[in-house]
Amino acid sequence: MSESQVNPDDLSVEQIEDNPWGEPPPGSTRLVESVHRLRRRPVRDLEPEDLRVLISQQVGLDPLVPRVLTQLEVDPLLEGDFYPGDVLVAVLKVPAAYWSAHPDQRTRLERVIASVDEPDLKADIETFHAANPM
Structure with missing residues (x-):
């Protein structure tokens, strides 16, 4: 497979971000x-x-948030190790600047x-909306 045919899912965040x-x-x-x-x-x-973990630490947001949104669209209460919806809560805490720069992803999140x-x-969703007014 040539470099132009590399599947991004085969790469790490480190490789994607170079x-x-x-x-x-x-x-x-x-x-x-x-x-x-x-x-x-x-x-x-x-x-x-x-x-x-990565999203809550604001690491690899550009490659990871779209992937996570796809998973959340199937299962909004996707669970890491803590409780149903903990992955969504991590996404809700992504900085407002990210959502401003990616309005299409903000629409998906909404x-x-x-x-x-x-x-x-409910409180996490309200906090997100307060920090990210439409």
Whole structure:
């Protein structure tokens, strides 16, 4: 397969962004070590919890948010390791500047939010709307 035929899902966030971080600094927390490791994993191999971690740390947003939105469109309460909807909550905390730069993805997220009828997520959704007025 030529370079022009590489499937983006076969690449890692590190490869997509063309920004190798190297090894985590000595004495790093488990979270920092995890983020470094997950950035090197092919995107297709990232589980919901991996996506939740990376997005909550605002790492790899450009390649990962569209992928996560596709998964949330199928299952708005996609669950990482904590509770149903924790992946959506991570997405809701993506900075407003990202949504301003990607209005098509904001529209997709609004459709996901509209399909959620989960009282436990209401405060997170309200916070998102307050920080990201239409």
